[in-house]
Amino acid sequence: MKQYLESNKDNSEVQAVLNEFKTVSEEDVRSYLETDEGKRFIQPTLDRYHNKSLQTWKDNNLQNLVEDEVAKRNPQETEEQKRIRLLEEQLENRDKESKRKDLETKALKLAQDKALPTEIVNFFVGEDEETTSANLDTLKQHLDATIQAQVDERFKAGGRDVIDGAGASVPQAQSIMEMAAEANIRNKI
Secondary structure (H helix, E strand, C coil): CCHHHHHCCCCHHHHHHHHHHCCCHHHHHHHHHHHHHHHHHHHHHHHHHHHHHHHHHHHCCCCCHHHHHHHHCCCCCHHHHHHHHHHHHHHHHHHHHHHHHHHHHHHHHHHHHHCHHHHHHHHCCCCCCHHHHHHHHHHHHHHHHHHHHHHHHHHHHCCCCCCCCCCCCCCCCCCCHHHHHHHHHHHHH
């Protein structure tokens, strides 16, 4: 048989049969896998191995990575660090209270100087002395305007015209001296 194959090695039928018995080399497999048909054949196997390896990596590493990132963003405080933080917060609150008390005291003094009601001063205390002073000035302006409007309204209700400062007509009014002279008993005898 060996002699027949060697003597007919140029025959196409013999070469076809011999090619069927040929062993497959690594290069043959690579060239086949690079074709579209080879890619379709091998892709499900590659996907299965990839998914298995990804799941193994997740099981072994992902939880540790998440915990490390959470710990980095939210570090755990030691007991000493907690005490220090609480003491700092208490100190800050005391400073704020002290500053607030100072501002309230200054606001009360300003309100007394401006003849404002001291019972409502705490509502107008601001973040600093300038803001507090501005708030009290605004209160004074509004109170003065409201009081003036009420006074004007009462005068009008009593039959008197309010002078606007430009010398508008005012009904005849007696001077205080004239009224005192009329009321004096000595002048009636």
